[in-house]
Amino acid sequence: MTEPAPAPPAPNAVRPPRSYGAIVWKQFRRDKLAVSGLCVIVFFFLVALAAPLLANNKPFVFHEKNKEVRREVNGQIVTVHEDVTSYPLLREVFAPSPSISEKGLERGFNFAMLLGFIAAVLFLPTWALLRCLPEDRRRIWKRALPLGLVAAAAGVGLGTAVYGMTLAVPYLSAWLFGWRAHLETFLRLNPDWSTRIPRIYLYILGCGTPLALAEWAAQRSACARGEMSPPLVRKWLATLLPGLLAAALVIPFIGVKGRLDKRDYVAEAEAFAPGSGSYAVFPPVRYNPFQQVAGRVYWSPCRAHPLGTDSIGRDILTRVIHGARVSLAVGFVAVAIYLVIGVFMGSLAGYHGGWVDITVSRFIEVMMGFPTFLLILTIIAVFEARSVVYVMIIIGLTRWTGVARLMRGEVLKQRKMDYVSAARALGVRDKRIMFRHILPNAIAPVLVSATFGIAGTILTESSLAFLGLGVRPPTATWGDLLRQSLANPSAYWWLMVFPGAIIFLSILSYNLAGEGLRDAIDPRLRK
DSSP states (O other): OOOOOOOOOOTTOOOOOOOHHHHHHHHHHTOHHHHHHHHHHHHHHHHHHTHHHHBOSSOSEEEEEEEEEEEEETTEEEEEEEEEEEOHHHHHHHSOOTTOSOHHHHHHHHHHHHHHHHHHHHHHHHHHHHHHSOHHHHHHHHHHHHHHHHHHHHHHHHHHHHHHHHHHHHHHHHHHHOOHHHHHHHHHHOTTGGGGSOHHHHHHHHHHHHHHHHHHHHHHHHHHTTOOOOOHHHHHHHHHHHHHHHHHHHHHHHHSOOOOOOOOHHHHHHTOOTTSSOEEEOOSBOOOTTOOOTTOTTOOSOSSSTTOBOTTSOBHHHHHHHHHHHHHHHHHHHHHHHHHHHHHHHHHHHHHOHHHHHHHHHHHHHHHTSOHHHHHHHHHHHHTOOSHHHHHHHHHHHSOHHHHHHHHHHHHHHHTSHHHHHHHHTTOOHHHIIIIIIHHHHSHHHHHHHHHHHHHHHHHHHHHHHTTOSSOTTSOOHHHHHHHGGGOTTTTTHHHHHHHHHHHHHHHHHHHHHHHHHHHHOGGGOO
């Protein structure tokens, strides 16, 4: 006898309540200008991530048919003809050339690009799997995946620390025990000793420890809630796979050293005879941001250079694409720095009050008494800090006062709410009240302010580069392209129009997205 079919849900059944994030996103989507600004921001972000794949003079694949290669056969050097296939752009992504001034920035963006590609490939199968699972197991998987990502990040950090300590053992021994002569002998006899360390085992060891802790925490949390945990194999795949992927991506970035590749692949590919079987696959724009093309100084926009060239023959389109990396890095990192400082100082003043509030408020007022841009110029001129890292730190350390005052006001308002009084009556500690209750309710206006802050930071970095005090050349920045138009703005109009339009569009997009987020968060402004 078959079981009866379940009854259909009642027409007036109450839907489960939506999360706060879902409500904000629904309100945000109603603002078409804000959504357009967000789409432009995402476009710039993707362009910055994929900059080496969009504009580079290194090909993805370089296949040479019947190339003469010198080989050692039976102790003799002979010349043979064989097919040779190389992947120059892949090595450039893993190990930027030593000629690049900001190799750390390039490595960071390239790592994010590869990690984002792997995450995108894994997202669709994971999403399909979650859709097929029952509701109870789906909730546990949604908790396990972020836990695995956090554990992977901790594992990579621990593996890096273990690897660094392993490299430092000979130097520490020489410093502690005076074995300098032994160290020099060891390094002379083993010049490549650091490359022989089995990095993969160190990273697996580093990833394994936090992953085991994450597994134990997830199982304990599921048992405490009375929920049935998923099978152990799938649970380990959910937590172990991100760790192994992160380790596999980090190892090539550390193990591969930069190599100055001056080979002109574009000229060699153009010299391939038709029908020879040799071919090369290049990015859409065949120029490097540092490549100087002879005889093409101050070219106006043409078919070979859609946005023209600069004062030394570099392609403007390529430098605009790679300059997005500097602008985004300075914008997000500098804002993150001053958000941390501002939230901490504002929370400290607003929650404790009294002499703490007076001291912090007076310090904020003193910092606001200095013109921010003039203070940035002074610090850069005194310390000669022209690297992108120093620019991010200086901007972050000088623009936190507005966030601190906003956070102080929000904490003062939340401190008088009934839920804070109830928590104090129950004996909850101040630390838990601050971080568990007040901070989540007071952080929303600060995040809205951060979107406007990113736009202001990008404008500040472009202004510094325009004055010649930004990131050192030859690193590509939008402000530096504007500065080159000062020689003759009417004659070299493309150096002023295109970078200026990009800066204007970027800042406008952040402002539109910030206004839409503000309207979506504030119930009084919702549509």
